[in-house]
Amino acid sequence: MTDATSTGARPAIGLIRSSLLRADATVLLRSGRTLLLNIAVPILYLVITNLHLGHKGRGFTYGSTGFTIGLALTVGLMSSSLMGYATTITHDRDAGVFQRLRVTPAPTWAIMASRLLVQIAADLIMTVVVVIVGGIIHRTTFGAGDYLLLVCVSIAGGAMFLAIAQAVVGLVRSAAVVDAIGRMFYIVFLLTGLLGSSGILGSTAQEVAGWSPVGAVTNLYSGVLDLAQWSWTDSYGLIAVIGYTVIGAVVGIRWFRWDSR
Amino acid sequence: MSSTTGIDGAAARVLEVDGLIVRYGTRTAVDGVTFQVRRGEVFGLLGPNGAGKTSTLSAVEGLLKPQGGRVVVDGIDVERNPTAARARLGVQLQASSFQSELTIEEIVRLYAGLYGQRVTKQDIADRIRDVGLGDELGKRFKSLSGGQQQRLSLLIAVIHQPVLLLLDEPTSGLDPQSRRQLWDRIETLRADGGSIVLTTHSMEEAQAVCDRVAIIDHGALLVVDTPAGLIARHRDDPRVLTVARGAVTLEDVFIGLTGSDIRD
Ligand SMILES: Nc1ncnc2c1ncn2[C@@H]1O[C@H](COP(=O)(O)OP(=O)(O)OP(=O)(O)O)[C@@H](O)[C@H]1O
Ligand SMILES: [Mg+2]
Numbered sequence: 001m002t003d004a005t006s007t008g009a010r011p012a013i014g015l016i017r018s019s020l021l022r023a024d025a026t027v028l029l030r031s032g033r034t035l036l037l038n039i040a041v042p043i044l045y046l047v048i049t050n051l052h053l054g055h056k057g058r059g060f061t062y063g064s065t066g067f068t069i070g071l072a073l074t075v076g077l078m079s080s081s082l083m084g085y086a087t088t089i090t091h092d093r094d095a096g097v098f099q100r101l102r103v104t105p106a107p108t109w110a111i112m113a114s115r116l117l118v119q120i121a122a123d124l125i126m127t128v129v130v131v132i133v134g135g136i137i138h139r140t141t142f143g144a145g146d147y148l149l150l151v152c153v154s155i156a157g158g159a160m161f162l163a164i165a166q167a168v169v170g171l172v173r174s175a176a177v178v179d180a181i182g183r184m185f186y187i188v189f190l191l192t193g194l195l196g197s198s199g200i201l202g203s204t205a206q207e208v209a210g211w212s213p214v215g216a217v218t219n220l221y222s223g224v225l226d227l228a229q230w231s232w233t234d235s236y237g238l239i240a241v242i243g244y245t246v247i248g249a250v251v252g253i254r255w256f257r258w259d260s261r
Numbered sequence: 262m263s264s265t266t267g268i269d270g271a272a273a274r275v276l277e278v279d280g281l282i283v284r285y286g287t288r289t290a291v292d293g294v295t296f297q298v299r300r301g302e303v304f305g306l307l308g309p310n311g312a313g314k315t316s317t318l319s320a321v322e323g324l325l326k327p328q329g330g331r332v333v334v335d336g337i338d339v340e341r342n343p344t345a346a347r348a349r350l351g352v353q354l355q356a357s358s359f360q361s362e363l364t365i366e367e368i369v370r371l372y373a374g375l376y377g378q379r380v381t382k383q384d385i386a387d388r389i390r391d392v393g394l395g396d397e398l399g400k401r402f403k404s405l406s407g408g409q410q411q412r413l414s415l416l417i418a419v420i421h422q423p424v425l426l427l428l429d430e431p432t433s434g435l436d437p438q439s440r441r442q443l444w445d446r447i448e449t450l451r452a453d454g455g456s457i458v459l460t461t462h463s464m465e466e467a468q469a470v471c472d473r474v475a476i477i478d479h480g481a482l483l484v485v486d487t488p489a490g491l492i493a494r495h496r497d498d499p500r501v502l503t504v505a506r507g508a509v510t511l512e513d514v515f516i517g518l519t520g521s522d523i524r525d
Contacts (some may be wrong), residue, residue, distance in 0.1 A: 011375070011376055012377060016374060020375070023367060023371040028361065095357075100354060101351075103352040105375065106375045
């Protein structure tokens with residue numbers, strides 16, 4: 001019936017990995033509404049900002065195409081990698097989905113890695129769609145090099161928000177509390193990014209905001225769109241993103257619990 | 262029914278639990294439990310709510326790291342080599358679920374892969390049809406009835422022909438027909454050489470399917486014997502006689518040994 005490995009042998013990791021990826025990708029695609037929302041929200045943001053701010057060139061200034069698209073992409077990353085991921089993980093933990101997976105021979109890192117990879121893939125799809133739409137709305141065209149760089153930033157930024165989410169679900173067990181914290185982070189991150197980076201609150205606030213998760217990623221996005229203008233702010237952004245990712249990952253892995261009891 | 266005395270050598274044992282201790286914080290859930298399960302045996306773990314049955318199984322499954330003792334599955338130390346041990350185990354958890362967005366066909370495909378089975382679409386359909394879920398292939402797990410969910414969990418538990426099958430309250434919530442069907446499945450699995458550990462609150466079930474049973478309470482193992490042996494041994498126990506109504510049953514022995522108080 002099957003060419004199964006003999007009973008009790010350690011199954012091949014390749015088969016385990018592909019089985020997990022296939023299932024996780026299916027789950028993500030099935031949650032169509034979430035997926036759509038993750039793309040619709042940044043696009044909505046692009047449309048609104050276009051009405052207000054119009055077209056002011058590519059560089060890093062508030063309201064410029066680079067900044068606007070960068071912030072839109074960051075909002076998209078937050079929706080899926082911070083909120084979406086944290087919600088799914090707590091839900092599956094509460095339901096006992098993880099416990100069932102863990103009693104199989106699949107290594108626990110493979111169970112998690114598969115989910116992370118699928119999330120990152122979703123972030124990349126979001127990136128490409130948002131950049132295309134953003135280019136149309138803001139009447140700018142992006143070259144292959146631009147896309148490549150933006151995709152790289154999305155990987156880094158997506159990983160950072162995933163790491164932050166992982167830290168939250170590691171430290172908090174209750175699904176309701178995780179949900180509340182996720183929303184709070186979303187709003188606080190967005191406000192610091194939006195208000196701080198705008199310079200409305202002064203240059204100190206702007207500098208501080210550049211170190212916040214949203215500020216850092218947004219700066220990176222706009223930085224790679226205008227490499228000639230790459231500044232210290234952008235380098236700080238890179239350092240901040242790496243820092244948040246490492247801290248989030250360490251906390252999230254060290255304190256993660258597979259069951260909610 | 263197999264004899265209660267003398268376990269012949271390591272090869273005859275498919276599971277050895279030795280001095281197992283499981284704590285949650287300061288609370289000791291399993292307190293030095295020791296028992297062995299023979300190859301080809303159906304072994305029942307009985308005990309009131311909170312006795313430590315699920316915790317014992319969790320240690321065998323490697324879901325938690327025990328604070329003391331040793332668990333050996335088919336000659337493999339669970340703590341030292343959890344992956345190899347898990348590959349030999351088939352598991353149906355007391356409380357577990359599958360990703361709610363997946364159809365049962367996709368769930369079976371996922372778990373087949375996790376246990377190293379390369380299966381075709383046809384294989385999967387055949388297996389699902391075998392357990393009477395042929396019409397539900399495209400349904401989600403949540404939309405199945407309780408009995409259908411149990412059948413799917415059992416199908417997944419045996420998908421890789423495990424050396425040892427662990428079933429935590431497999432018949433809770435089942436109607437009499439489904440329960441009998443599950444007993445038949447257990448008989449078939451045993452006839453095919455499988456070994457099974459199950460927990461249950463039904464003494465009738467323990468008597469019907471188990472070769473031997475262990476009664477545990479407050480994390481400690483009280484007795485291990487065949488159901489008939491237990492009755493014979495405790496027929497004249499005053500604790501048992503006070504609760505017996507007529508001929509002593511396994512339930513009388515159970516209540517006699519574990520007390521009549523309700524556990525929280
Ligand atoms: N994850 C956990 N965290 C803290 N305490 C736990 C946890 N799991 C179980 N316990 C406690 O350990 C004890 C044993 O629980 P266990 O689930 O092993 O009992 P059980 O025999 O399976 O009971 P039941 O028949 O109700 O399923 C109980 O007092 C329970 O409250
Ligand atoms: Mg239990």
